Amino acid sequence: xxxxxxxxxxFGLALIAGPALxxxxxxxxxxxxxxxxxxxxxxxxxxxxxxxxxxREVCSACHSMDLxxxxxxxQKGGPFYDPKYPNPNxxxxxxxxxxxxxxxxxxxDTGDAIKRPATPADKFPAPFPNKAAAAASNGGAxxxxxxxxxxxxxxxxxxxxxxxxGFVPAPxxxxxxPGKYYNxxxxxxxxxxxxxxxxxxxxxxxxxxxxxxxxNKVSFDDGTKSTLQNEARDVAAFLAWAGExxxxxxxxxxxxxxxxxxxxxxxxxxxYRRVWRDVAH
Amino acid sequence: xxxxxTYEPKTGFERWMDMRLPIIRMTHDxxxxxPTPKNLxxxxxxxxxxxxxxxxxxxxxIILAMxxxxxxxxxxxxxxxxxxxxxxxxxxxYTHASGASMFxxxxxxxxxxxxxxxxxKAPREVLWIxxxxxxxxxxxxxxxxxxxxxxxxxxxxxxxxxxxxxxIPLIGPAITTWLWGGxxxxxxxxxxxxxxxxxxxxxxxxxxxxxxxxxxxxxxxNPTGVNVTSKDDTVPFHPYYTVKDGFAIVVFLIxxxxxxxxxxxxxxxxxxxxxxxxxxxPQHIVPEWYLLPFYAILRSIPNKLGGVIAMxxxxxxxxxxxxxxxxxxxxxxxxPSVRPYYFILIGVCLVLGWCGAQEPAQQVIPHFxxxxxxDYDLNTVxxxxxxxxxxxxxxxxxxxxMMGLRETPLPLPESISEPVLSHPARGPAVTAxxxxxx
Numbered sequence: 001x002x003x004x005x006x007x008x009x010x011f012g013l014a015l016i017a018g019p020a021l022x023x024x025x026x027x028x029x030x031x032x033x034x035x036x037x038x039x040x041x042x043x044x045x046x047x048x049x050x051x052x053x054x055x056r057e058v059c060s061a062c063h064s065m066d067l068x069x070x071x072x073x074x075q076k077g078g079p080f081y082d083p084k085y086p087n088p089n090x091x092x093x094x095x096x097x098x099x100x101x102x103x104x105x106x107x108x109d110t111g112d113a114i115k116r117p118a119t120p121a122d123k124f125p126a127p128f129p130n131k132a133a134a135a136a137s138n139g140g141a142x143x144x145x146x147x148x149x150x151x152x153x154x155x156x157x158x159x160x161x162x163x164x165x166g167f168v169p170a171p172x173x174x175x176x177x178p179g180k181y182y183n184x185x186x187x188x189x190x191x192x193x194x195x196x197x198x199x200x201x202x203x204x205x206x207x208x209x210x211x212x213x214x215x216n217k218v219s220f221d222d223g224t225k226s227t228l229q230n231e232a233r234d235v236a237a238f239l240a241w242a243g244e245x246x247x248x249x250x251x252x253x254x255x256x257x258x259x260x261x262x263x264x265x266x267x268x269x270x271x272y273r274r275v276w277r278d279v280a281h
Numbered sequence: 282x283x284x285x286x287t288y289e290p291k292t293g294f295e296r297w298m299d300m301r302l303p304i305i306r307m308t309h310d311x312x313x314x315x316p317t318p319k320n321l322x323x324x325x326x327x328x329x330x331x332x333x334x335x336x337x338x339x340x341x342x343i344i345l346a347m348x349x350x351x352x353x354x355x356x357x358x359x360x361x362x363x364x365x366x367x368x369x370x371x372x373x374x375y376t377h378a379s380g381a382s383m384f385x386x387x388x389x390x391x392x393x394x395x396x397x398x399x400x401x402k403a404p405r406e407v408l409w410i411x412x413x414x415x416x417x418x419x420x421x422x423x424x425x426x427x428x429x430x431x432x433x434x435x436x437x438x439x440x441x442x443x444x445x446x447x448x449i450p451l452i453g454p455a456i457t458t459w460l461w462g463g464x465x466x467x468x469x470x471x472x473x474x475x476x477x478x479x480x481x482x483x484x485x486x487x488x489x490x491x492x493x494x495x496x497x498x499x500x501x502x503n504p505t506g507v508n509v510t511s512k513d514d515t516v517p518f519h520p521y522y523t524v525k526d527g528f529a530i531v532v533f534l535i536x537x538x539x540x541x542x543x544x545x546x547x548x549x550x551x552x553x554x555x556x557x558x559x560x561x562x563p564q565h566i567v568p569e570w571y572l573l574p575f576y577a578i579l580r581s582i583p584n585k586l587g588g589v590i591a592m593x594x595x596x597x598x599x600x601x602x603x604x605x606x607x608x609x610x611x612x613x614x615x616x617p618s619v620r621p622y623y624f625i626l627i628g629v630c631l632v633l634g635w636c637g638a639q640e641p642a643q644q645v646i647p648h649f650x651x652x653x654x655x656d657y658d659l660n661t662v663x664x665x666x667x668x669x670x671x672x673x674x675x676x677x678x679x680x681x682x683m684m685g686l687r688e689t690p691l692p693l694p695e696s697i698s699e700p701v702l703s704h705p706a707r708g709p710a711v712t713a714x715x716x717x718x719x
Contacts, residue, residue, distance in 0.1 A: 039543045067361050144555075148361065151546065152554035243554075246364065246371045253372065254542020261535045268528040275524045279319055279516055280698075 026187040027203045029155040029162035032233050036240060040255065042248050043241050046222055048079035051238025054218050054231050059146060062138060062209075064126035067147035068242055070098040071120040077248040079238070089120040101125060139179040141208035150236065150243035157240040159185065164232035167211040171202050180206035286310050311497055316515035317522050318503035320697050324394040325501070326529030327387050329522075333530055334384040335489060339482050341377040349429065351475035353468045356431035357556040372541070379540040381423050382548045385571035387533070388416060392599075397623060399611030400502040406603040408495040411488055413599050418485045420572065420596075425478040427569060431471065432553030437566045439466045439474070445579070448586040465559065505700055506611030507693055514697040565640065573637030574630050578673070580641055581666035583656055591670065598677045605677055607685030615691040619684045626676045629669045636666040 035044045052073065055065075073080045074088030085091040098118040103125045107114045118125070127143075128134035134142040153159045166185035170176050173196035188205015191198065213231045224230055241247070288309040290296040295305055348367050350359040363370035392412070395401055401409035428439045443460055447453040462469030500509060509515055516522075540548060548570075552563045568576050575592050582588035598605075613620050641663040644650075651659040658664070694700045 067358065067365065072365075148554045152551050154551050156546075156551075244364065244371075250371055250375070250542055250545075254538060257542065258535065258538050261531055261538060265528065265531040265535065268524065268531055272524045272528050275520050279521065 025189055025201060025203050026205060027162075027166075027184045029158040029185055030165070031158050032161045032236065034157065034237065034240070036237070036247065039251060041251060043077060043237065045079060045081070046224075047234050047237045048241050050218075050220050050222065050224060050230075051234040051236070051241075052079045053220065054213070054235035055146070055238055057218050058212055059235065060124070060127060062127055062134075062143040063146045064128075064134075064143075065124045065147045065242065066126065066145050068124045069120070070094055070101075070118055070122055070124070072242075072245055073097065074120065075245065077241070077245060079241070091120070094120050098122060139208055143209065146239055146242070148243045150239040152243075156243075157236040160236040160239055161232050163207075164213050164235070165228055166204065172196075174202055177206060180208060181210055183207045287314050311493070311518075313517065313519040315497065315518040316500065316509070316512070317518050318501050318509055318514055318697050319516045319521070320503050320505065320700075321501060321522070321525075322504055323525075323529055324390065324398075325503075326526045327391040327394065328496075329526035330387045330530055330533050331384070331391060332489070333533075334380060334387055335482070335485060338377060338380050338384060339486070341373045341380065342479070342482065344373050345377055346475075346479060349475075351429070351472050353431060353471055353557070356429060356471060360430045375541045375545045376537075379537065379545055379548050381426060382540070382569070382571065383533075383537050384419065385423070388419065389571070392416070393627060396626075397613050398502055398504060399506055399606070399608070399613065401603045402606060402609075402611050403603070404499045405495070405502060408492060408499070409603055410600055411492040411495055413596070415485055415488050415492060416599075417596060418481055418488065422478060422481040422485065423569065423571070425474040425481070428471065428474050429478060430553060431557045432550075433555045433557055433561070433563050434550045434553040434566070436466060436557030436559065437563055438568060439470065441566055442568075443470075445585075445589050445592075448589045450586070502611060503697055504612060504614065505694055505697055506615070507695075507697060510696045511698075567638050570634065570638075573635075574633035575637070577633040577637035577662075577666040578670045580637075581663060581670050595670075595673060598674065602677060602681070606681050607683075608688070608690070609685075610690040610693065615693055616684075616688060617691065618688040619680075622676060622680050622684070625672065629672045629676075633666060633669045633673065636662050636669065641666075 034041070035047070036042060071088040071094065072078055074085065074091035074094035075081060076086075078088070080091060080093045080097070081088070082091055082093065088094055098120050101118045101122075101124075102115045103118045103122050105114055105116050106112070128137060131142050150157050150160060155162070162185040163183060166183040167181055168184055170182040173194060174182065174190060175193045175195070176182050177193070182202075182204060183206075184202075184204035186205040186207045189201075190205060191201045193206075194201050213228055213235075215228050215231075216226045218226055218231055220226055220230075220234075224234075244250075286306055286309075288299075288306040290299045290305070298304070299306055345363065348359060348363045348370065350356055360374065363374050367373070395409065395412070424438075424442060428435045443457055443466060446460065447457045449456060458464060460470075461467070462473060503509075550567075567573065575595055578595050579588040579592040582591050608616065608619075610616055613623060639662040641661065642657060643662045644658070644660050645662060645665050646660055649660050653659075654664070656663075
């Protein structure tokens with residue numbers, strides 16, 4: 001009976017997991033070889049550091065990360081975590097990373113708006129003062145905040161990884177509107193801009209973001225080759241971490257909790273057999 | 282079957298208390314010695330599992346409310362703050378969010394167990410109706426809870442569902458405005474949804490208390506459906522069912538933990554990680570999985586008011602089920618001619634759930650066009666939903682009343698103990714004991 005129950009539960013899960021929703025024409029994202037997937041997955045700290053560098057030197061010119069503080073970089077599981085500094089605000093590397101960035105503040109003596117070097121307690125500053133300014137500087141499309149971007153798209157980090165590499169020359173017969181770029185992984189419907197055969201509409205869509213990464217755009221300090229693929233993978237890993245900084249803690253805690261529950265269930269099973277041994281049922 | 286109390290106060294305090302508020306006696310009689318049929322199978326453990334689900338939702342919910350900010354500008358970020366900066370906030374939030382799905386999974390199994398074993402029949406009609414009330418309250422509570430993180434799906438789901446009330450003739454638009462607290466889903470809506478989402482679980486807890494009370498008057502139904510006839514048919518709830526329920530609860534928690542620790546995003550829509558924006562509508566607005574069958578029924582009717590009526594009727598029909606069922610035999614074990622219809626109903630509900638997640642015009646069999654009837658091609662999700670919805674209502678309104686009159690049930694056992702003792706899987710020791718008793 002229990003087996004039937006679990007079968008039913010599995011049925012329910014299939015129902016949850018499988019709502020095939022998108023009827024978009026984009027290509028399904030490529031799958032990178034992540035270290036952080038699976039029940040025991042962990043982030044690769046060196047990869048997160050490289051990814052942060054890509055974000056800082058490229059993405060942050062247009063994209064905010066409103067939910068991120070510099071201290072997050074030095075917290076447990078973060079790119080610059082150092083066990084010597086359990087309080088990330090003391091981490092000298094994080095301090096120096098923060099110091100390089102100017103943030104807005106109010107001078108407490110005069111009340112004037114000033115700029116000062118950031119501290120680990122500061123938020124990542126946004127590149128534009130407001131959404132309208134962000135849109136005005138980017139052809140009318142405000143660059144979205146990246147804090148939870150890796151969780152806000154179907155495919156997550158694989159989608160970001162693919163999108164970064166999905167800028168290809170538009171096929172003949174596809175008219176790309178001015179200020180837009182053709183990307184095979186961006187969801188969209190291109191039938192309106194397609195003059196070729198109607199059953200051969202190319203996959204993908206038009207995105208307002210110009211191709212952000214090219215080979216050798218970011219130099220990696222650890223000797224990793226600065227290919228487009230590496231840059232794309234590392235920044236996607238960084239955004240996956242930023243989207244859920246407590247993921248490692250969750251998986252590790254989960255392992256302990258599940259072992260506990262399994263042992264407990266075995267003990268209860270034997271208790272059940274013992275309590276019921278004299279009752280026909 | 283509500284046997285008279287066997288409680289004897291042992292200490293002075295217990296005697297003093299027993300004269301004034303016999304709460305220890307009540308606990309003793311309901312939790313420890315309550316005579317429970319000895320043949321309950323694992324499908325009966327979902328009552329205990331549901332009690333645990335409710336308790337977990339209330340406890341995690343109270344903690345979340347300490348950190349959540351019900352304001353359109355702050356709600357989304359306050360939820361993320363729980364995930365990032367609150368100690369074990371991720372655990373509390375994922376337990377609460379996945380907990381809603383686990384709660385519904387358990388309640389669906391509980392309801393279908395009830396339908397199979399005919400537990401809703403006399404003398405348990407009130408028990409069943411209270412259960413339907415709990416289910417209805419759960420739907421309302423879960424819907425409001427889903428709005429609180431103020432993501433895209435939260436917001437647009439709230440718009441779609443609250444707009445349904447606008448289909449009521451004449452007063453519909455006024456009711457919608459009243460519900461919103463304005464002319465659109467906005468800050469007042471979020472605030473009142475938060476308030477009600479906090480209130481309703483305690484209302485559910487109250488109805489659960491009535492549900493358990495109503496259970497303890499006639500006592501449990503059981504897989505044979507025949508009444509308890511003697512003391513030999515029952516065992517005291519403790520330790521027999523505390524340990525059996527306990528085992529089932531822990532197995533259920535393992536499934537629960539799988540989602541919370543390793544696969545929480547399976548139960549979340551990526552769209553809900555985008556802050557609500559009234560100006561951008563997500564491509565597909567779908568409710569959570571546990572409401573998809575009703576959503577499919579809603580969309581299967583081309584008229585909005587008709588759809589709303591059909592959707593509410595799908596729940597309303599459950600309330601009158603005890604009077605639609607004409608069969609005196611409770612358990613489907615002895616109703617072989619009805620059993621296939623029951624299993625088809627389960628399949629129909631799953632297919633309706635699938636339909637609810639698809640676009641109405643999507644083809645069921647890809648690249649296969651038949652012919653258009655009324656508004657859509659026959660090979661579309663919307664027509665599949667119509668056929669399935671028709672079966673759903675036919676099961677309750679036609680099949681159940683008809684079959685009760687026409688079928689020939691198998692002979693019922695004399696007592697609960699009879700089929701138990703003649704069960705072929707039992708060992709010889711038990712058979713010997715049975716012979717002795719006989």
